Amino acid sequence: MKISRVLALVGSVILALLLVVPFLIPVETSGTGTYKEVAGEGATFATAQGVDIYYEKTDFVCQKDKDCLNPPVIFLMHGFGANTFSFREVTEPLSALGDVIAYDRPGFGLTERPNTWEGENPYGSIGQDLILDELIAQFAQGRDVILVGHSAGGTLAAQYTVDNKDSVKGLILISPAILSTGGAPSWLNWIFSVPQLDHLGPLLVSSIASSGMDLLNESWYNQALITEEVKAGYRKPLSVIGWEEGFWEFNRAPRSFDVKDRLKEISVPTLLITGDSDTVVATADTEALANMIKDSVLVIIPQSGHLAQEETPEDTMKAIRVVWGILTR
Numbered sequence: 001m002k003i004s005r006v007l008a009l010v011g012s013v014i015l016a017l018l019l020v021v022p023f024l025i026p027v028e029t030s031g032t033g034t035y036k037e038v039a040g041e042g043a044t045f046a047t048a049q050g051v052d053i054y055y056e057k058t059d060f061v062c063q064k065d066k067d068c069l070n071p072p073v074i075f076l077m078h079g080f081g082a083n084t085f086s087f088r089e090v091t092e093p094l095s096a097l098g099d100v101i102a103y104d105r106p107g108f109g110l111t112e113r114p115n116t117w118e119g120e121n122p123y124g125s126i127g128q129d130l131i132l133d134e135l136i137a138q139f140a141q142g143r144d145v146i147l148v149g150h151s152a153g154g155t156l157a158a159q160y161t162v163d164n165k166d167s168v169k170g171l172i173l174i175s176p177a178i179l180s181t182g183g184a185p186s187w188l189n190w191i192f193s194v195p196q197l198d199h200l201g202p203l204l205v206s207s208i209a210s211s212g213m214d215l216l217n218e219s220w221y222n223q224a225l226i227t228e229e230v231k232a233g234y235r236k237p238l239s240v241i242g243w244e245e246g247f248w249e250f251n252r253a254p255r256s257f258d259v260k261d262r263l264k265e266i267s268v269p270t271l272l273i274t275g276d277s278d279t280v281v282a283t284a285d286t287e288a289l290a291n292m293i294k295d296s297v298l299v300i301i302p303q304s305g306h307l308a309q310e311e312t313p314e315d316t317m318k319a320i321r322v323v324w325g326i327l328t329r
Contacts, residue, residue, distance in 0.1 A: 029241050029242050029243065029244055029245070030206070030238065030243075030244070031238070031239055031240045031241035031242060031243050031244075032239050032241065033239055033240065033241060034240070034241055035052070035054070035110050035111065035112055035113065035240045035241075036052075038110060038236065038237070038239045038240050039054055039110040043110065044056065044057065045111075045112075046103075046134075046135060046138055046139075048130075048131040048134035048135055048138075049117075049119070049120065049122050049127060049130050049131050049134065050114075050117060050118065050119075050122070051106055051111065051112050051114060051117075051122045051131070052111065052112035053103050053104065053106075053111050053112075053131060053135065054084070054103065054104045054109055054110035054111045055084070055101055055102065055103035055104070055135070056084050056091070056101075056102045056103075057099065057100065057101055057139070058091045058092060058094070058095040058099070058100040058102075059095060059099060060095055060096075060097075060098050060099045060100075061095050061096050063096060070143060071097075071098040071099055071143070072097070072098035072099075072140075072143060072144035072145065072146050072169060072328060073098055073099045073100075073101060073136075073139055073140035073143050073144070073145055073146070074094050074097065074098045074099065074100045074101070074146045074148060075101050075102075075103070075132070075135065075136070075140075075145065075146070075147050075148065076091070076094075076100065076101065076102035076103070076148045076150075076153075077103075077105070077132075077147065077148065077149040077150065077153030077154070077156055077157050078102075078104070078105065078108065078109070078150055078151075078153050079150045079151025079152045079153045079154070079175075079177070080108075080151060080152040080177075081108065081212050081215060081234075082108065082109075082150070082151075082153075082234070083104045083108050083109030083110065083233075083234075083236075083237055084102040084103065084104055084109060085109075085233035085234065085236070086150065086234075086307060086309065086310055087102045087148075087150075087309060088233070088310075089309060089310055089313035090309050090313050090316060090317055093313070093317045094148075094317075094320070097320075097321075097324055098144075098146065099139070099140075101135065101139050103135065104237075105128060105131075105153070105156075106122045106123050106127070106128065106131070106246070106249075106250065107123050107246050107247055107249065107250025107251075107253075108237065108247075108250070109237050110236075110237060110240065113240070113242050113243065113245060113246025113249070114246075114249075115242075115245055115246075115249065121249075121253050121254060123246075123249045123250045123253035124253035124254040124255060124256075125156070125159065125253075125254070125255045125256050125257055126254070126256060127253070128156055129156070129159065129160055129163060129164075132156070132160055133164070133167075136167060144169040144170075144328060145167060145168050145169055146168075146169055146170045146171070146172065146327060146328070147160065147161065147168055147170075147171050147172070148172040148174070149171075149172070149173055149174070149176060150174040150175060150176075150307075150309060151174070151175050151176065151177045151280070151281055151306065152177050154173040154174060154175065154176025154177060154178065155176060155177050155178050155257060155259065157171060157173065157176075158171065158173060158176060158178055158259045158263075158266065159257055159258075159259040161266055161268060162259050162262045162265045162266060165265070165267065165268075168268050169268060169269075169327070169328060170268055170269045170270070170271075170326075170327030170328055171266065171268050171269070171270040171271070171327075172270075172271045172273065172320060172327070173270065173271070173272050173273070173286075173289070174273045174274070174308055174309055174316070175273070175274045175275070175278050175280070175281045175286060175306050175307075175308065176272070176281065176286065176289065177281045178259060178260055178263075178285075178289060179260060179285045179288060179289065180281070180282075180285060206244045206247075212234065213231065213234075215280070216230075216231070216234060218279060218280055218305075218306070219280055219305050219306035219307045220305045220306075220307060220310075220311050221275060221277040221303050221304050221305040221311060222303070222305075222311065225311060230310075263289070263292040263293050264292070264294065266293050266294070266296075267294070269295070269297075269323070269326045269327045269328075269329065270293050270295075270296040270297070271296070271297050271299065271319065271320065271323050271327060272286050272289055272290050272293070272296055272297065272298045272299070273286075273299050273301065273308055273309075273316060273319055273320075274286035274287070274298075274299075274300055274301070274308065275300070275301050275303075275304030275305045275306060275307075275308045275311070275312070276300050276301065276302050276303065276304060277303065277304065277305050278304075278305050278306045279305070279306070280305070280306035281306060283300065286298070286300075287300070297323050297326070299319040301315045301316065301319070302315075
């Protein structure tokens, strides 16, 4: 009896420690300024789903042989761990084709990182669909919409297209993470709400500050092109106070992607672009999508990795220009 009592007491102490100790671990941010302070003077934000969405607008540069009165609007949707910076090499060239809106998805970049909200979770897939809905209403009312999605942003762009068939005119997917979306299974989401884990969550995901650089290295075929300026562009959002909490909220947000099973429903003209050396989203995955999306056009860029729009922007733009007439017909 004495041994059983001792074991019960020890068990109770261990359980109490497991329940209490996590809350005694301090969780602090490495950020030094608010999202608006880090964005700087003159930065632009649009409110969607109650969240300040950081965006960069590049106005259409009218060409003599183009419709100057009602150009299409091109929305740029970045991938996991990225931000508008990843499109910097193609925004100006794209502006010869239409107005360009690049924006930071919740959890990334310089967009607000709320920890409370009303209605749909802005970090989840449905919430991000609704955010794009509002941005289209604000910037492209009555105009043709072209979605450009890279990696995880490509998954969102394709999902939005199958869910809103009449809202999208054309689709450009650069190394889209559709066949392998990654992340934890949805049935595990409940564990992220355990109070102890929720408290430690921002601390647990803060390692992206270093592991993100490993992903950046893997994303380029020619790593010599990853300059200090490039690294700084990706690290800038890590200066935002509370970026860890926002990233934690993104990771535990609900996701309901079914576009992988609905690819036959994509009826808009679609261009698929991938680097021939993409190991983040395998080149073969994008090639496979070309056989699954009816009448899609596939372009494989030589000596290019996961970030073709950054590493090989001229080839990426050449591919877009060649099929632009098809995308907007």
